[in-house]
Structures are given as C-alpha cells and as structure tokens.
Amino acid sequence: MTHTGHATQFRYAAQHKPNQLIYGNGQTAVITGWTVKQAIAKHLQPSEYAVIGQLYSPTRGINLLIRNLLLNPHVRYLLVINATKEDQNAGASQCLLDFFRNGIEENLSDTGRKSWVIRSTIPGYIDIDIDINALEKLRHAVEVEEAKSISEAVEKIKSYAQKPAIAPWGIPLEFPMSTVEPTVLPGTRYGHRIEGKTIAETWVKIIHRIKTTGTIRPTGYDGKWQELIDLMAVVTDEPADFYFPEPNYLPIDKSFLEEYISQILDDSPHREGVKYTYGQRLRSWFGRDQIEQVIQKLIGEIDAASAVMTLWDVKDHEKGGSPCLNHIWLRVVDNELSLTATLRSNDMFAAWPANAMGLRALQKHIRDEIAQRSEYDLKMGPLITLSQSAHIYDDTWSNAEQLIQEQYAAICSKLDYADPAGNFLIEIAEGQIVVTHTTPGSGEIVGCYSGKNALKLIREICAASPAIRPDHAAYLGMELQKAANCIKIDKPYVQDQ
Template identity: 70%
Template sequence: MTATGKAIKYNYKALHKPKALIYGQGQTAVITGWTVKGAIAKHLHPQEYAVIGQLYSPTRGINLLIRNLLYNPHVRYLVVLNATREDKNAGAGICLLDFFRNGFEEGLSDTGRRCWVIRSLYVGYIDIEVDASALQKLRQSIEFQEAKSIAEACNLVKSFAEKVASKPWGLPLEFPISIVVPTALPGSRYAHRIEGKTIAETWVKIIHLIKTTGTIRPSAYEGQWQELIDVMAVVTSEPENFYFPEPNYLPINRDFLQEYISQTLDDAPNQEGVKYTYGQRLRSWFGRDQIQQVIDKLVIDIDSARAVMSLWDVSNDANDSPPCLNHIWVRIVDNELSMTATLRSNDMFSAWPANAMGLRALQQHIRDEICKISTHSLKMGPLITISQSAHIYDDCWENAEKVIQSQYTKICQQRDYADPAGSFVISVQDGKILVEQMTPGSGEVVNCFLGKSAKQLYQQIAASCQGLQIEHAMYLGTELQKAEFALSMEQELSYEQDKSIKKLKCEG
C-alpha cells in the first residue's frame, strides 16, 4: 500500500517457466517447495503477493528463479516454505535461503562449467553470465523469511502486504542464457529393453539410449524433453544394501534414499498442500493396505498371478496431478520373487534411480515378510520397470552427456555373456555348417540348425531365438561367416570356433 492507504498493483513478468507460476499484484514472492502452490494461493488475495511458484531442485530451479527475480525488481519480500519431508530432503528452499544469507562464489558446476556456486550444504548454481554485482544488489534488496507451515507462510505474506509499498530496487535486468542443442540418431521410438546388474549400471544405459535416439518434443512443463516410449528396464542383481558407485555419479545419495524409501513403504497422514505419497496410495488411499494384501495373497497361493497393487485413482487422477507410478505386480516363479512396475511418466535422469531403489526396497520388504510368516524360502528376482514416457528434461541434457561420456564406455566393457537364450556351438561337418543351441548352465542341446551359408543359418537362428542379445547375435554372425569361408575352401582351410581359420597341412 501507499502512505495514503491505496494499493499499488504490480505486474510480475516471468522470463522463464511462466506457465508454472501463479501471478498476483503485490511485492512478495512465495516459494512453496514441494507443497502444491494452489494450497497457499487459496488463502491469499492476489494483491498480497507478486508470484507463487514451486521449487523442487536446487540444481535445476534456482538459476531460473533468480533470473526471474532480477527481471522483477518490484519484488522486495521473499517467503520460502519448508514444510514437508520432501522439502527437507530436496534442500531447494534451504539452498535458496542460503543464497540470500551466505552469498555465492565462483566455482564449477557438476558438468565442469564456470558458474556461481551458492554457499550452502546443498548444491546450487547460478549461470556465470549473470553479473555478480546484480546478484549482490538482489541479496541486499529483498527481505526474506522461512516458513514451516502453510499458515505461517500466509501470515508472513499478509504482514508484508500491510507494509507501505517500497520502490523497485532497480531496473529489470536480463542476462544471456546458453542453450544446449541436442542431437538424435535414427532409432525406434517404441518398446525398448535394457538390462543391467545394478540400478546404477542400468541407469547409465537408459540415459545413453534416450540421449542417442530419443525424440525431442515439448515437455509438459514448458521447455523440451528427449523421450522414448515404453522403456522396459530390467535390474537383475541389485544388492540388498544398494550399490552406490565411487565416486557417486547417481543423482541421489544414501541419505536421500532412506527418506525416499520411507515415502514408498510407509503410510502418511493427509496434509494440506501434499497431494499424496506412494506409501499413502499403497497403504490407505483406497481404504485398504495393498502391500499387506499382496503379502497375504502370496502366502496362501505362492503361484498367484493376482498379486497386484494400483496407485491410479479413477475418481480424480485423470484431471488432477496423478501419480507417475501407476501399477505394481509381484510374481513368484521357482521360489524367485520378481516385481514389475508401470510408470506413466518418468524423469529418467533425476527420478528413475530413486524410483527403482524405492521399488526394490518394497520388493525386499514383501519377500522378507512372506518368508517371515510362511515356510517359503524365496530369493530376490529381477526388478522390472516399464516407463511409458521415458524422458530427460532439457535442463539435464548437459549432465546426462557428462555421465554418458564418463561411464558408458566403462560399463560396456564389463561384458556378460550369460545370454538367457543359451550358447551356440558351431562346427563344420560333412560339407555343412552345424549349429547346436545349448541351455545356459547345464549345456543340454535343445536345438540344431544346419546349412551351407551364414545367411541361411543366421536367419534360422533369428527366427527361433528372437530374444537373442545383440552382442551375442553379432558374434554368431562373425563366426558363421568364418565357418562359411572355411567350408568354401574345405580342401585348404579348417574351421574351429573362436579361433583363427587355419590352413590344412599338405601330406607328402
């Protein structure tokens, strides 16, 4: 208000993510963290605030938020809500407050780019292109407060609104911003299968595939993403205490994981501004504990194909911020408990590792509870996730490229020749090439292929063994071509699998 009691209306203009914000005419910016921004907006009048927005990540959001504040110097107050476990776990609000409390210094981002690094326990960056003097002026010109609840945040906003209006601290400032230009090679858009022993290994393979062949499209939250449809990721051997590489290149650490697992396994009370947690959807949302139902079902009938959990609420999820995780299916075959989860939309760079570890923890919990209350002795089978929209947001493309460059080649060098289709023994006999397919482990011959040309044989094998691993198939093609060449000159050359073609010794 002015000194005469008349309200001044300001116009907040966002340069970045404009559709993600709620706009008012006041001088206070409200940052809600993971709490739904509408939960605060409904308690306020638009004249009491300038803008309300959510901040999920310090590394992905603060840079654009600061740029927007620099362009709107009429904003003189800041209220940051840290009310939920998700807020504390992400640390975005704390990092933003630390920018105003502690300042920043020049350093390097996690991709090695020069930037301003916020002095905080939580990692946050601002582009080096933003002038340091402008950042210092912003810090000096905005009064900030932290709120621990929606009620406290609303009271702070109202108290700021009652003050006499302050003049803008300067002119709107806009600074250059670098744009990462993606590339994409030809490839199938639909239905991909990726397998790895650990979640970390599988994750690197996933982001390599998306960054290599994913379609570049507008995202649901402004900007772009690179996307593949229906990515099936199979994790075969994740250890029970979870594997974190050293140095850790995953976007999460053990401290974050422990809190995230709790959100997946445990029920949670209804809380204003928090739509749901996965644990809440599984434990109580539909008036029953689906996790316990699955355990009880499998104890009674270990072969049941009805051990299903659903997180999709048909009464409102079609219209109102539905959960990404929709469906979980648990199956026991030969005393091995596997889990399959379907996610309608999946941020594969930032979210999938936590999604997968949370699901793996749920898988372990179900296995352990079944063994505890029954005579069954079960081992852990694979975790399978099916991500129907598997995507990487444009603000993570640079980070994804760095992980690919540093890790993908190393992972590919760790070859595993244990193809579920078995092994193949190739020999040349009686003027033909014989290929025997053998079961994994036991080595029992289960199929034979006979022909005179590599093409004839690889077509037979491809038709019979559609799930053959790519590297295994390429190896077979190489060996079959060697066998065909040796057969064409059988008077002079001999073929032996995995060895160089040899000349026959001349007698006499």
C-alpha cells in the first residue's frame, strides 16, 4: 500500500491465475463471470478497481478466487456480474454470491475429498485446509453486490471508488496448495482413434487415453494441461434424446444441454462483452446462413463432398477470443449422414461432452430438414470429432482420475466381439495352419493365410489388416499358437476350444 497525497494506492497480488487478471489500485474486485473482462475495464480507470477477472466454473474457479482474496485483504468491495445466459448456465457467479450470503459447511467434494462446500443449489468447493475463521472473516469484511449488466456494474464500481479508502480487514493470508504430478505412461503423441456407442462411453475412453499417455505441458493460462494431439472420437449410436448415465457422471445435465444446443443451432445478436456463439458464426457471421447452405447443397447433390461450414474468421488471428470449433463437414454414404467436426483446442474433461451433444443435435437438425424438404430419408450416421489439441487442465486431474477409477473398467468389460476388420476362421489342413479371412455380416472370403509358425502368421494378418482390433489380434495370436501346438503333438484342433 502506498500513500500519494490524499489518494491511497493498493496493489493486488494474485498467486493463482495471475496472467488472467486486469490489475488496478483500488479496493473493488470485479468478477465478470462469462462477460469478457476487457468489456468492463474499458469503462473504468485503474484507480477505480483492485482487480478484474472472469469466473467460468463454480467447482474449479471459486477455490482459487477465494485464495487470492485472502491474500489481498485491502479488497473491501466485490462486484459480481451475473448477466448472461452463459452465467446462468454455468452458475459460478451465483455460487460465489451464495458463499458470501450463506457461507459453507464441511462435506465431500465431487471427487470425494473432504472440503468446504458452499451452501448453494450449485455445487462449489473450497479446500478444507483453508482456515474456517479466515473464510468467515473474509465473508463479513467484504461488501458484495450483484450486477445484471455492464452499465449497472460500471455505475456501482464508480460509486464504490468515490468512498474514502478503508483499512485492510486483516493481514495477507496464504494457505499452501498440494499438487500431484501424474505418472505418464509411454504412448503415441499424435493421431489417436477412439470409438464408442454413446457420447458418455466415448468420453470415459478419451479421458483414460489422455490421462495415461498425454504429455504434460504448461498452458497459456497459468497452469498445466495433459495433452494428446489429433484425437479422433467416433460416436456410433447416440440415441436421439441423448444418453445420460444413471447416476450421471457427465459434467453436464439435460437442462444445461438444452441451453447449449441453442447456442449451436440459433443465431444470436451481438452483445457487448459477450463473445460470439457457435450459432452466430454458423448463421450470420459471414453474411450467410451456413446451416441452410449445407442443407440445400446436400438436397441438390446428395453425395457432395463439399458440404462444409467454417467458424474460423481470418480476423481471429488479430483479436483473440477465437472459436475452438473451426470446421464442420457433412457426408452422405450408403444413405447415412455423418458429421465430422474439427476443434483446434478442446478441453476434453469439461467441454467435450457438451460439444459432442451440441454437434449431434446439429447433425439431427440437418438430417430432419433434408427429410422434410426432399425424398431423402437418411439414417443418422456417426458423429466424428477431431480434437487437434485434446487436453485436460490440471484443476480437473483428480476428477479425471476418479472418473477412470469408477467407470473405465465397467465400460471396457462390455465387449463387442464384432470387429469391422472381419472374422478369421482357423483350421488345420495337410499339417499346416490355414486362416480364412471373411467380411463381417455377409461372410464373404477376402483373404487366406497358411503356414506352421503362429508368430509369422499373426504378423502377416496384422500387416494385411492394420485396422484389426488389438484384443482381436491378441485372441488370434493365442488361437494360432494353440493350433501350432496341436500340429506338433498331432492332435486335432478346434477353434475356441
């Protein structure tokens, strides 16, 4: 704190997410929720606020925000913006207001850890190692107000700035945070393929793959993430009304999804402080309704390979806040409509399930519109997402570990024996192992292999059918070895016995 004439200047020191904040030297902390922080800052002088920052998630963000406030007891006013559809959807602003109004109680967090749980209808947690007395002192020392718009927020912040400086409510308090570096197993860094019947099942497999072999790297946002590059997820059978597991382990629920789908399908007017929505980029950003364009394109030429929608604007290089979802491609093959989406940067833990369900809703909308307006009654094909940077942020690593522990084994135990690479019939004829490769379904013969050496045969088969499933290849290796042993001891061989 420095004194210059009559004005008192305070310095806000953030230990958590320091590069994501705008700093001033006043006594009001401004929490903008999903509203872009610069949209508020441009209406203010640095002397009118202590700090301005965004708050996206109640379960991940509030804990760090409270730690920063404990470190800066000169903050005596807190202005929380709770204005947009995104704010209501995420609930972080509401949960923070509830912390100051209602307080906390000891309970378990979403990862089963003992925590302070905010008394709110929205789940929000604070680390148990933060002293309860410090939290209570903070709650009662800071004056908190909610604002429903940028103009209302600016007016309130300016009125606080008119008041004489107040002494800090205590001394800066810092509580050490424990961090655990995950063990990373060796694995491919580039190019992964994961398939599942539902979005929920595919998501668990994605989280497992990143968590076990992803590279740990610093992010541009004061932290770390674990990342794989170019991860393709194929969802084959998501039901029309979406599958939510019971109990629901996804990071979203049905009511959140309804809001989110409208952000993908519907245009939205430009509002100050609110970034574009995907729907705005698709419907009006480039002066064309691209969803309408691909519907017309496919009705006119059903096997077109150019049913493309783009969300990336060349201007995005200059002004930040560029969309993560960049490119959408639709294709009709064998009367089946598939949708492929490219996401340049993808938070696979918190965002991918909503991204996938929103894209599936878009795929269904296009299928239904084509059916209504033409003679084409297409089946829903797979949804494919290509996440170029597929990552999990360090503040959800423990949630990811817990998800894997509780769900991964159960999902892997549901074995589907149908391999798109086909079936292999193993027999012994004239002292040799004979393997016949047939197509799935119709059973048409497409290949034949013979020899006495099991290892040589399995290598030949895998070289000729590189898409064979790993568990199928392992099974064949075992069966071929059994057949080779039967030849050695002159015993009859029967597959699967």
